[in-house]
Structure formats: structure tokens, C-alpha cells
Amino acid sequence: MSRAFLVVMDSVGIGGAPDAADFFNGDRPDAGANTLAHIAQACTEGRAEVGRSGPLHLPNLCALGLWAAVELASGETALGGVPGGLWGAASETSPGKDTPTGHWELAGVPVPWDWHYFPETTPAFPDDLVAEVCRLAGTEGILGNVHASGTEIIARLGAEHVATGWPICYTSADSVFQIAAHEDSFGNDRLQKLARDLSPMLHAMKVGRVITRPFVGDAGSFARTANRRDYAMALPSPSLCDWVQAAGGSVHGVGKIGDIFSMQGIDDVVKGDDAALMDQLDRLVEEAEEGSLTFANFVEFDSLYGHRRDISGYARALEWFDARIGTVIGRLKKGDMLLLTADHGNDPSWFGNDHTRERVPVLIAGLGAGALGLCQFSDIAATVARHLGVAAQGPGRSLI
């Protein structure tokens, strides 16, 4: 018997996606974006000195083969290290660079449809959708109705929201409908019910997620809380999580995993900030059952630093993660696999403020050293399934 830990470093791309020119930030194609290599270059050149200093220091990820994976994916040579793990680089085939699309394909389910994206117009949403939000919320109108950054829009419209009670609705380059509302004046339960009731209409439009963005505080210092929830579409077919459960194994979600899979195929989930999630991953390395899959997402690279184009912050988060994951890897037991990967890129040195289409690293601890080569996202599901002795479905092929 064996156990598997599949750990997604949200947005930690390594460049080189063959179809990057087909994806955009505004009108700028993603060709050339490289989250890790560009952060490393900025660190080396002294352009990432806030709260940290000097060259990017990732000894544990490099010891697994991270920099070999970056070079394989994109040809960029930035740092070094002799790979002591299994390492490779994976490309996505699905027509989307968002979190659910990436995770579904990592779990063996490429997305077979085109998502609906709202136009970059004002208003961004059709009248019938706005009317339905008003009906469900019991309000005369909505605020926003545009493409926006979530922190910027609550700073701009938060006071008007508190005064009118109208929900702030916005979208981005992703297939999302986001609703921000104040936890005290609007109420978090009411916000979650609104999103839950609205999501069937959005899902029928092929909008991937309705996301709640509760916030607290006063004008000038509004702050989002950890009570964000994502109401995602159901998967079109069973994923790695279902395969593991069908074989009798438990599936433990850490972080956003429960939301991304609508809890389908997941036994339990723990939530919190990334530091709390790392504690939970550490606990699961101690406690997870034989035959189980622990599926973790660390989102702060993306949500706190990638979208905000904060290179120093992203570098700090990587260095923190590297130190903590090194400890976790040191506690793995015989027969365990820990596979580190990502769901898309979010190059903080790039144009715009959205994700970037990139290859992602595949780093495996616990199974010796060697090159896995270039592969597909869905091969990761097949690899984990093979390790657990579980029958895989879908297009992936095991790398081991």
C-alpha cells in the first residue's frame, strides 16, 4: 500500500507553453511569460528587495529538480541544483488558464467546452443576469458591473455598497462572476445564499464559477476576509478524486480543493491561510490512511502576489513555501509520493493582472531521482493513480 500527496502551488508556472500566444492579458499575448524564471531574474538583479533580499533561494525545490524543469519547459537558465527527485514539465490542453480548468485537467479531466467570458465593456453583464441578481438579493440594483481588481473595487465602491445595500458584482479575464459584500451590513450568510442561488443560471451560461468576496472594515480600510467561497460547475466526468474513492481510498482536500471540485470525490476538506494549510498538510503526512490521496492547493502565490504583480511578495512566498515543504518532505514515510505542480502561471512581471498561460513543474519526492520529460497535465492524474494502484480513466498516461 502507499499514499499520495498532490500539492498545487497555485500559479507557479515555468513558461514555455506551446499555445501561450493564444492567451492574453488585455491585448498582450502570454508568449514569453515565465512566472518562476522572471521572479528569479528580478531577485538576482535586486528588483525584489521588499521583505527579503538577494537571489531567489529555493534549496528544497531545486534539490527536487525545479531549475531543470524550468530549463526543460522554457529554455531559461536562472538558478541551479542537481535534481534529486523526479522532475518534468507539463502542458495544459484545455481552452482556459483558470484555477478549475487547471485542477480538473491535473485530476485527469480536460475541459471539453469553451467557457463563457464576460466582455470588457461597461456594463459587463447582460440585463437578465442583473435582474436575477436583484431579485435574489432583494435590491433595486447592483454596483460594479465591470471588469475589475477585487481589492480596487471594494476600495472604490465599498462605502456606496454599505450605504445602498447593493452587491458589488465584477468579473475578470477568467470565466467568473464575483460578488463582494460587507460581512456586517450585508451579511456573509446572505452573500453565500445569493451566490448559491445564482450559480445554476451562471453555470448554464458556461460561466465556471460564482465567487463570493466578503469584506469587513470601514471606508479607507476595507479588507477581504477568508470567507470567500467558489461555486464551481460540476465536472463533466469522474476525476482522480472519484477514482481513488471508487477504489476504497479516502480523499482529503486542503484549501480550495473542495470548492474547485464541488466536493465531488472528496471526503473532507480543511481551509485557512497558507500557513494554516501547511500545518494541515504536515498533519496529514502524519495521519493520512494507506491508500489515501491528499490534494492540496496553496493559493496565496496567486491571490496575494501574482494578480497584484508584486514580485517581492511572490518571491517571499516561494521562499517561505520552500522552507516549509522541505520539512514536510523530510517527514514522508516509506511508500509515500509527494507530487508538486501548478495549475497555470501568473507572472508578476507581466502585463495586466491576470493569469499567464505557461507550462508547470512536475516534481516528485519519495520515488528516487530522474527526468520525466515533457508531459500533459492529465498525466499527473494517471501517475498518482498508478502510485496508489487505482484504475485511471481519461487521456493521461502514468509517468512512472
Ligand SMILES: O=P(O)(O)O[C@H]1O[C@H](CO)[C@@H](O)[C@H]1O
Ligand atoms: O482581483 P480578485 O478579486 O482577487 O480576482 C481574482 O480572483 C479571481 C478568481 O481566482 C480571478 O479571476 C482574479 O480576477
Ligand SMILES: [Mn+2]
Ligand atoms: Mn489558480
Ligand SMILES: [Mn+2]
Ligand atoms: Mn487567480
